[in-house]
Each structure stands twice: as C-alpha cells, then as structure tokens.
Amino acid sequence: MFLSTLVLAAVAGAPAFAPPGTYRYSASLNGQSIGTWTASVKSGDAGPEVDESSNATFAGMQMAATATLVLGPDLAPTRYSGSYQATGQTQTVTATLTATSAAITGGFGGASHSLALSPETRHFVVIEPALLAGLFVLPAQLQSWGDTSVTWVAPVTGQAQTISKNPEPPARPAGVPAQDAEISMQGQIPFTIWYDPATLVPDEVIVPSQNAVLTRQRP
Numbered sequence: 277m278f279l280s281t282l283v284l285a286a287v288a289g290a291p292a293f294a295p296p297g298t299y300r301y302s303a304s305l306n307g308q309s310i311g312t313w314t315a316s317v318k319s320g321d322a323g324p325e326v327d328e329s330s331n332a333t334f335a336g337m338q339m340a341a342t343a344t345l346v347l348g349p350d351l352a353p354t355r356y357s358g359s360y361q362a363t364g365q366t367q368t369v370t371a372t373l374t375a376t377s378a379a380i381t382g383g384f385g386g387a388s389h390s391l392a393l394s395p396e397t398r399h400f401v402v403i404e405p406a407l408l409a410g411l412f413v414l415p416a417q418l419q420s421w422g423d424t425s426v427t428w429v430a431p432v433t434g435q436a437q438t439i440s441k442n443p444e445p446p447a448r449p450a451g452v453p454a455q456d457a458e459i460s461m462q463g464q465i466p467f468t469i470w471y472d473p474a475t476l477v478p479d480e481v482i483v484p485s486q487n488a489v490l491t492r493q494r495p
Contacts, residue, residue, distance in 0.1 A: 291351050291420035293317075293324050294412070294477045300493045301408065303332060305486070310334055313408045313490060322354065323347040328409040337363060345402060345409040351417045353402045353410075356431055371431045373400050378429050378436065389434035394427040397438055401426045405433075405465070408490060411481050415459055415471040428463065439463035451491075452480050 311332030403410030
C-alpha cells in the first residue's frame with residue numbers, strides 16, 4: 277500500500293509524502309526513556325497535515341504537547357499551531373507562513389514576530405524544539421525541493437536560522453534498518469534523521485548535543 281500511494285502521488289504530480297496513518301515513537305534522553313510521541317498523517321484540502329501529540333517526564337516534571345502542521349501542495353509549511361503544557365501552565369503558539377515570510381503569535385512572552393526567509397534559502401521549515409511534526413515531514417520536503425539549506429522557524433522562540441545538510445553523514449546506529457537513508461543537518465542544534473526511502477517515514481531522529489533519540493515503534 278505504501279509504494280502504491282507514492283506511485284499514485286507521482287502520477288498525479290504531487291510530491292511524495294508519508295502515507296496517511298498514525299506513527300508512534302518512543303523518546304529517550306541520555307539512554308533513559310522519557311515518553312512517547314505520535315504523528316498522525318492525513319490529507320488536507322491543500323496538502324498533507326500532520327497532527328502531533330506527546331507526553332514526557334523530564335527531571336520529575338510532566339510535560340505534554342499537541343501540534344498541527346499544515347503543508348501546501350509543494351510541501352511548504354503554511355500553518356502551524358501548538359499547545360504545550362508543563363508545571364500546570366499551558367502555552368499556545370501559531371505560525372502562518374508564505375513563501376517569503378512567517379508571522380508568529382504566542383511563544384515565549386506571548387509576543388508576535390515577523391520573520392523573513394533567509395536570502396540564501398528558498399524554503400521555510402517549521403521545527404519546534406523537542407517536538408516531532410517538523411522533523412517527520414523534513415525527508416519528504418528536502419526530497420521534493422532538492423534544497424541543501426533551508427530557513428528553520430521555531431515558533432515557540434519566535435526565531436529563525438539557516439540550517440544546511442552535513443556533507444559528512446554520521447555512522448549508521450545499531451538498530452536502524454539497513455535500507456534507511458539519512459538526513460544530517462548542521463546549525464545551532466545539529467540533528468540526523470534516519471528514514472525509510474520507500475515511505476519517507478522517519479525511523480530514528482538523533483540530536484547528539486542533547487543525547488536525545490526518537491525511535492519509531494514499528495508494528
């Protein structure tokens with residue numbers, strides 16, 4: 277079914293994307309399990325939508341989040357909304373994006389921000405720190421666009437920065453499927469995504485500087 281979905285998308289002229297469904301991940305920090313993340317993929321009116329939920333315990337503190345990332349026909353992000361709960365407080369943030377700008381409301385301090393596309397890049401990506409949705413869609417986005425650099429928007433901080441592909445990929449970790457491809461990105465917080473090239477679904481996300489790993493729970 278996965279391959280047939282990708283073939284139909286190619287015939288229709290749409291970029292390949294992960295098939296609709298629910299994908300579950302376990303998270304670890306410094307080798308210790310801290311919680312679970314879920315990404316649910318569905319088709320929207322304009323393009324794919326990813327709905328995320330997560331629950332974690334860190335340093336004895338319970339944290340939870342929900343988020344929705346909406347993509348356009350070319351897989352460029354058009355809208356993001358997130359709700360984050362920790363220490364009995366809830367914080368919400370939204371982002372609306374065009375091809376060249378991003379408008380953010382909420383985040384730290386509840387301020388609004390207007391961000392511009394970095395001149396050396398052609399596309400935005402939305403990746404909220406410690407969350408999954410933006411990382412989940414990145415393999416399909418970069419495959420579709422052929423970009424080596426993108427402008428990364430983090431809604432909760434209201435900041436943007438350029439991230440680019442690392443020309444020297446890391447060694448394959450134990451447990452990652454032999455057929456998986458990888459995306460290794462350089463920037464303020466380097467990370468690597470190992471993903472199934474047939475479905476574009478991430479199998480493992482690694483953030484070395486934080487000793488953090490998200491691992492897909494395969495059926």
